[in-house]
Amino acid sequence: MSDIPNELKYASSHEWARMEEDGSIVVGITDHAQGLLGDVVYVELPEIDTEVSAGDEIAVVESVKAASDIYSPISGTVVEVNDSLDGSPETINSDCYGEGWIFRIEPSNETDFEDLMDAEAYGESIDED
Amino acid sequence: MGLQTPFYALHVNAGARMVDFGGWDMPINYGSQIDEHHAVRQDAGMFDVSHMTIVDVKGANAKPFLQKLLANDVAKLTVSGKALYSGMLNEQGGVIDDLITYYIHDEFYRVVVNASTREKDLAWMTEQAKPFGVSVAHNPEFAMLAIQGPNAIAKTQSVFSTKQQQDSAELGVFFAVESEGFFIARTGYTGEDGYEIMVPVAEVESFWNALVAAGVKPCGLGARDTLRLEAGMNLYGSDMDESISPLEANMGWTIAWEPTEREFIGRAALTAQKEAGVANKLAGLVLEGKGVLRAHMKVLDEQGNEIGETTSGTMSPTLKLSIALARISKSAGEKVLIDMRGKQVPAKVVKPCFVRKGESLV
Numbered sequence: 001m002s003d004i005p006n007e008l009k010y011a012s013s014h015e016w017a018r019m020e021e022d023g024s025i026v027v028g029i030t031d032h033a034q035g036l037l038g039d040v041v042y043v044e045l046p047e048i049d050t051e052v053s054a055g056d057e058i059a060v061v062e063s064v065k066a067a068s069d070i071y072s073p074i075s076g077t078v079v080e081v082n083d084s085l086d087g088s089p090e091t092i093n094s095d096c097y098g099e100g101w102i103f104r105i106e107p108s109n110e111t112d113f114e115d116l117m118d119a120e121a122y123g124e125s126i127d128e129d
Numbered sequence: 130m131g132l133q134t135p136f137y138a139l140h141v142n143a144g145a146r147m148v149d150f151g152g153w154d155m156p157i158n159y160g161s162q163i164d165e166h167h168a169v170r171q172d173a174g175m176f177d178v179s180h181m182t183i184v185d186v187k188g189a190n191a192k193p194f195l196q197k198l199l200a201n202d203v204a205k206l207t208v209s210g211k212a213l214y215s216g217m218l219n220e221q222g223g224v225i226d227d228l229i230t231y232y233i234h235d236e237f238y239r240v241v242v243n244a245s246t247r248e249k250d251l252a253w254m255t256e257q258a259k260p261f262g263v264s265v266a267h268n269p270e271f272a273m274l275a276i277q278g279p280n281a282i283a284k285t286q287s288v289f290s291t292k293q294q295q296d297s298a299e300l301g302v303f304f305a306v307e308s309e310g311f312f313i314a315r316t317g318y319t320g321e322d323g324y325e326i327m328v329p330v331a332e333v334e335s336f337w338n339a340l341v342a343a344g345v346k347p348c349g350l351g352a353r354d355t356l357r358l359e360a361g362m363n364l365y366g367s368d369m370d371e372s373i374s375p376l377e378a379n380m381g382w383t384i385a386w387e388p389t390e391r392e393f394i395g396r397a398a399l400t401a402q403k404e405a406g407v408a409n410k411l412a413g414l415v416l417e418g419k420g421v422l423r424a425h426m427k428v429l430d431e432q433g434n435e436i437g438e439t440t441s442g443t444m445s446p447t448l449k450l451s452i453a454l455a456r457i458s459k460s461a462g463e464k465v466l467i468d469m470r471g472k473q474v475p476a477k478v479v480k481p482c483f484v485r486k487g488e489s490l491v
Contacts, residue, residue, distance in 0.1 A: 038351065039163045041444035042421050042451075060470075062421040064162045064351055064444065067470075090163075 002032040002126070005097055009113060010122035011073040016097065017116055020104070025074055025113060028101040029061060029092065032126050037063035040092040045081040046103055052076065054112050059102055061092065070102060074112035080104040130154065134179035135272040135333040143347050151245035153180040155350050162351035166446040169319050169356055170487050173278035173285075174348035175340055180244035181273055183327065184254065187237050188263030195230060195238055198257050200375060200393055202385035206232035210305045212316055215383050216375045217242075217250070218395030222402060223371040224378065226250050227363065229316060231305050239268075239312070243365050257394070271312065271327035274336070276345055277356075279487060281323035282315075288339035297324075318353065320360025320485050355443050358452065361413060361482030367424060368411060368440040368454050374402055377456060379411040379481050407459065409437060413481040414453040415491050416467065418474035422453035427468040428461075428476075436461050447484050448491065454481055 008016045014033035018026045034040065044060040052058050052072040059070040081103045085091060092100040107113060117125065131154040140147065145156035156177065158165060168174040186195060195203040201215030211232050217225045226246045231239040242250045247267075254265045276285045286294055296308035302322075305314035312327035328336050341347070354364070361379075363369055369378035376384075376399060384399065385391070416422050422442030430436050437457030445452045457465070457478070466473040479491050 038158060039161055041163075042419070044420065062444070064355065064446075065157075067421065067423065093161075 002030065002035055003097070004030065004032075004119045004123050006119045008097070009073075009116035009118065011071065011116055012122075012125055013071045013073075015070060015073045017073045017113060019113060024079060024104050024106050025076070026101050026104045027073060028096055029070060030122070031096050033068075034093050034096045034100075037061060037065065037068055039064045040089045043085040043089045043092065043102065045083070045085065046078045048078055048081060050078045051108075052078065052105070054109075061089075061102075072105065073116055074105060074107050075109045076105040076107040076112075078103055079106045132180070134177055135330045136177040136179060136274070136337060139334065139337050140177065140347070143341075145347070145349060148350070150180065150350055153244060155180060156347070158349040158351045159347050162349065162355070163446045165346060165348035165352035166355050168346040169278045169321055169348060169352065170447055170484070171279065172346070173276060173281040173323070173344065174346045174352065175337075176275040176277070176348050176350075176353050177272070178275050178325065179272040182242045182244065182247045182250065183268040183271055183273070184240040184242060184251065185237070185266050185268045186240055186254075186258075186263055187266075188261065189236055190261040191236050191238055191263050194258055194261040194263045196391055197261075197393055198254065199228075199230065200384045200395060200399075202391060202393075203230055203232065203238065205385070206230070208304075209233060210300075212303045212305060212314060216380050217253070218375065218393070218399075219371060220394060220398060222374050222395040222398030224365070224369045224373055224375055224380070225253055225371055227365055227369070227380070231314065241273075245366055270330065272330055272333045273325065273327050274340075275317055275319075275323065275325045276340065277317045277319040277321045277323035279321060281321065281345070284343045284345050285324055285326075285340065287343050288336070318360070318362055319356040320362070320482075321356075322486070355446055358441050358443050358454065359445050359447055359484035361454070361480070363411075363454070364441060373456075374399065374407070376402055376407045377409045377411060409456050410459050411440070411454055411456050411481055412461065413479040413483060413491070414439065414442075414455050414465070414467070414476045415448075415479055415483070416451035416453075416474060416476045418476075420451060420469050420472075420474055422451045422467065422469075422476070426453075428455050428457050429466040429468060429473065430461065431464055431466065433466065433473070436465070439467070445483060447487070448489055450491075452483050452491075
């Protein structure tokens, strides 16, 4: 059974999103996704200041098995990326909801975040996989 | 539900993530593929390879049959138990499969072919055997386990019976010996020392459990692939197939051109290829920029002209670099560019062997 924290929001493409106090959104991939990928060996991070729309390919997580696109769950501007993943991409396997976060985004559309799934809905969506 | 090997329940009990592999339910890993990879490079790991196919070739004409069937020459095999790696080619010189042949005696050879090619191999061998009057029979009596790593021999010896220890004590590399129903071969697909052992089906569970107790780590197909790629060993269907000549698949050394009167299948085509000039080679690549090499990425020369493509690629757990095998122009220089999702990333061309016995070769 994969771990799906209640306090986060989720996209059907297996990203999680968390709103910070300043209104920016931190994004990573879920425990279910890292489990499917296997050992992560490389993360291609987005450039800071990149403007994205919800659903755009924004990063790539490469595991021993394959390359997997990461989609931005919301529209906005990338304001920070997790550079520590360059040296230790396996953090995504060991702590996907914490130290394994991937990027932080300044949203341009307030409703995007609210439109994401809650933990229960995401849990049901992966049961159907 | 796919085909299951005799180890299936043991994999599930060990927490394996099972995947379909050529119609078989096989373990891809038991948790971490990278940990399993390192276990083989540094200690000892074991792989279920029971999906591979054992074919016993028997009859008075077994030797002349295999001399016709295989590009390598079984006449090199004169000591019982000696093994030979070879391609089995079609008339066009393409590789139907790569395989290992063990010599038992002049009228009995044991051949191990790939899992994904079982049906077509058996059909081809049976057809070619007709004029020779030899029997070609799949042998289902064994499961097969590869135990690999610097400590693989010692740990396996520790679970053998006294008789098996004695029989295999002096076993040379690329030799096999039959002992108390086990067929013990000192071969492998990882670049490390170790055994590939045909185990009687009834003894699968006790042998596996004894090896686990001796500290041999179960390893899945994922680690098997990164290990063989580091060792520069071809994977059938990825690095070569029926459309590829062994001369373009780093298998030239497996073709026995002498004696010239031996008319093996594919010889005429290969001779013509050699006379016309072989355009490509299977080379190794080490990525110098960021990213991970995968199969079917375009390889460009420094001017940006396409000169080939990768056939296998991965992030090497031993080297912490991304490596690949690539079929590229023979005239390729030392530096190439890889088209990775639209970006051109530099790579170095090396001999297709990256790691041997735990040591980096690049």
